[in-house]
Structure formats: C-alpha cells, structure tokens
Amino acid sequence: MNRIQSIDVFRGLTVAAMILVNNPGDWATVYQPLLHAEWHGLTPTDLIFPFFIFIVGVSISLAYNNKKPSKEIYRKILIRSLKLFGLGLFLNWFIPNYPFFESYTTVRIPGVLQRIGIVFFITSILYLNFRKKTLVIISILILVTYNVLLGVVPLPNGLIPSFDRVPNNWANYIDVKFLGNHLWKPDYDPEGILSTIPTIVSCLMGIFIGEVLKIHNKQKLLRLLCIYSLSFLALGYIWNSFFPINKSLWTSSFVLVTSSWASLFVLVIYYLCDVKQKSYGIIFTYVGMNAIGIYFLSSFISKAFYLVKINEQENIHSLLYNYSYNSFIDTGNLASLCYALTVLSFYLVLSYILFKRKIFFKV
Structure with a gap:
C-alpha cells in the first residue's frame, strides 16, 4: 500500500x-x-520509548500486509532482529579508550535497541501466523497474567510480591538472578527480561492501529482512531489504580496509557499530513x-x-x-x-x- x-x-x-x-x-x-519518573508515574519523557515500540507495530502491519509466512520472510525478520540487538549491545560494549571494549563480565546486555530487536522479532512472527482476534486474546492474556504475577504470586524466596523497587519485585528479581552484573543498575534494568513481555503488547497495539490505517474511508478511520484511543486511555488510567503506571516495569496500565497517547498523536498527525496535506x-x-x-x-x-x-x-x-x-x-x-x-x-x-x-x- x-x-x-x-x-x-x-x-x-x-x-x-x-x-x-x-x-x-x-x-x-x-x-x-x-x-523519567523516578518509579511510578508518567512524564512526557516516559512516552518516547513506548511510542517507538508502537510505531514498530504500525510498520509491521503495513510492511507485512497480506504476506504469507515463508522461510525468506522469517530469515529477513531474524537478520533484522539480530542487527538491532547487535547494534544495541555494541553501544553498551564499546568504550572510546583502550582497551576499547568493556569487560564481558560486566557489560550491560539489555538496552533500547536490544528490546526493539526482540519485540520486533516476536511480534512479526505473531502477526504473520495469527488473526487479529487471536492477537487481541494474546494481548489480554499477557497484560492480565503480568498483573497477577507481579501483584499476587509469591516469590521463590517466600516474599510477598510488590510493585516497588525492592528485592520482592518479580521483574527485578528475575533480572538480578539471570543477568547479574549485566544490568543498568545493581538491582534492576528498565529494559529487563520480564518487562519485555508486556512490551510485545505495546507493539501489538501499534499493529491494531496499523490495521485501522488501512481503511480507505478517512472519516471512518479518524473516528475509529478517536474511539480506540479514548477508550483504552480511560481503561489504562482505571487500571493504574491497582497496577501503577510504571515504565521500568512496563506495567499493563503503562501499556494501555502510552499506546493510547500514541494513537492520539497518530490521529492528529494523520489528520494534518494525510487528510489536510x-x-x-x-x-x-x-x-x-x-x-x-x-x-x-x-x-x-x-x-x-x-x-x-x-x-x-x-x-x-x-x-x-x-x-x-x-x-x-x-x-x-x-x-x-x-x-x-x-x-x-x-x-x-x-x-x-x-x-x-x-x-x-x-x-
């Protein structure tokens, strides 16, 4: 298109x-x-990274429109994902003085480009293999399960789970256990392992809006963008009351609120650029x-x-x-x-x- x-x-x-x-x-x-917000909460800066993840989803929807899965498509997806991950790892690894690279024992493994690469890979595979209704169900399951895990399920050490930045937070616990010295901070990483899973939903939200952008009737397109954006924005702020908006944890409420703001931005920019020219x-x-x-x-x-x-x-x-x-x-x-x-x-x-x-x- x-x-x-x-x-x-x-x-x-x-x-x-x-x-x-x-x-x-x-x-x-x-x-x-x-x-960025120190922990819970949302500033304009906290919108930037989820906006980019959202755009990746929109691009997947437009780039792979009506394409069927094939070895060649999977190969291109994998190569692009590895390139993104490699570029991000290089940024963490490289230091512009001798010996030019940080020790492999302490180099930070997660990062912005690494997360984009992982999310792009998983979301592209999902989009090519499942219908939109199935993707909606997957999104709901991820967001609800993530909420239950972080808020209800006790940690292996018996501690009651918490949303705070403390050892009894599931996301931080997993990052420390599996990544050790390869984190941004000693006790957590904003692009950590567990919080990457709900990030996939942010990308799927972009896919859903990408599907809306394929509608030829521009008035209907704008109307749907407005309805979806405001509805999920309200739902996200309601969810915030018991699962706080938090970028570092990439909470379910954070996914809905930031995706909704992204949709509203798309609505305004689409109206100015593609409707009013x-x-x-x-x-x-x-x-x-x-x-x-x-x-x-x-x-x-x-x-x-x-x-x-x-x-x-x-x-x-x-x-x-x-x-x-x-x-x-x-x-x-x-x-x-x-x-x-x-x-x-x-x-x-x-x-x-x-x-x-x-x-x-x-x-």
Whole structure:
C-alpha cells in the first residue's frame, strides 16, 4: 500500500524527542518533563520509548500486509532482529579508550535497541501466523497474567510480591538472578527480561492501529482512531489504580496509557499530513526515514563525548557545554535545554542532508 506520511513524521518526531532528552547540557539541571519518573508515574519523557515500540507495530502491519509466512520472510525478520540487538549491545560494549571494549563480565546486555530487536522479532512472527482476534486474546492474556504475577504470586524466596523497587519485585528479581552484573543498575534494568513481555503488547497495539490505517474511508478511520484511543486511555488510567503506571516495569496500565497517547498523536498527525496535506512536520519525515541510523549515531557520539577526556576535569561534552551556553546563560535548566536543542538541530540537518543525497541506513 502507499506510504503513509504521518507515520514517517511520527517516527521522526519520536526519534527527535529521544535525542532531545538524551543530550542535556547537564543532567543535574534538567526541566522535570524532560526526565523519567523516578518509579511510578508518567512524564512526557516516559512516552518516547513506548511510542517507538508502537510505531514498530504500525510498520509491521503495513510492511507485512497480506504476506504469507515463508522461510525468506522469517530469515529477513531474524537478520533484522539480530542487527538491532547487535547494534544495541555494541553501544553498551564499546568504550572510546583502550582497551576499547568493556569487560564481558560486566557489560550491560539489555538496552533500547536490544528490546526493539526482540519485540520486533516476536511480534512479526505473531502477526504473520495469527488473526487479529487471536492477537487481541494474546494481548489480554499477557497484560492480565503480568498483573497477577507481579501483584499476587509469591516469590521463590517466600516474599510477598510488590510493585516497588525492592528485592520482592518479580521483574527485578528475575533480572538480578539471570543477568547479574549485566544490568543498568545493581538491582534492576528498565529494559529487563520480564518487562519485555508486556512490551510485545505495546507493539501489538501499534499493529491494531496499523490495521485501522488501512481503511480507505478517512472519516471512518479518524473516528475509529478517536474511539480506540479514548477508550483504552480511560481503561489504562482505571487500571493504574491497582497496577501503577510504571515504565521500568512496563506495567499493563503503562501499556494501555502510552499506546493510547500514541494513537492520539497518530490521529492528529494523520489528520494534518494525510487528510489536510499540510507539511508542518516535513523535517521529521527526514529523520523518520533514517530513524535507527540517526538514533544509533546520536547515542554513539553522545557516549564518546562523555568518555573521551580532554584533561583530568573535563571531557568533550563538558568542554562544549561549559564554553557555550553554560558560560552566558544564568539559568542552568535553560542552558542545559539550549544545548540539547543544538544537538537535536545538528541531527535534523544531518537527516535532511542524508535524505537529499538519498542515503538511507537499512537495518
């Protein structure tokens, strides 16, 4: 089917938001909406990663529309998944000084790209082999079972389960037991093992919206998007009362609320770009067409800037920040944001140059 411009815009906008929140001038001076919630709760920043997972689902629905399972399709899915996982692992493993790679005994195994690769692989297989009704049933079973496990089932050590960041949390317990020193923090990882399972539902929610986007009657399409978005948003906030919204645990309420917000964004962008034919977000289209490449490059350069030392007190990042905005803007939060916006502007321009030269990084 024809390419849907709003999806490229939404994908690019999401990657742009990732770059913005990942590159402040100083992590100690950041406006609260640009930080993740400490544990339970939801900030605008907490929407970004589930939005990208949601877009992966939309893309699966559009890319594999009416395709039948085959060895060749499975091979391509597997290769792409392994590439995504490998790129993410490389970001965790690489350090820009001798011996260039972190010890295999402590390198972090989970990560953003790793989770995208795993979720893409599983969700693509599900989409190719099951009908929509079956996928809905699978989604419900995952969300309900996950809630019951984390909230009701006692841990092997006999502790009563909890949603808090403590040892008697099932997600953290499994991460520590099976990943050990390979975690982001000693006691948990926001892209851990157990929390990856409900992430599959976030991707399936994108598939369901992708199916809606195939409807030719645009008025009906917009009406269904509105109904689905508001209905699941209400359900998600109701569920929040007994299974708190939590990104690190990727709780069932978090899945519904973030997927609903993503659907509402799609609704608005689709109306502007594909119905009214407006070009407000054209710059984000360029980013969206090179989403993984731009995200990987921005993450790699950001890590290098922090780790490459200029002298005993400064690295490349602190040198650039301290001698730019931090030297003439008194408000720390504003200076930090201006630096992040400058970094984002660089990648927006780079995306435009890549688009004009027809350079697209395929993963």
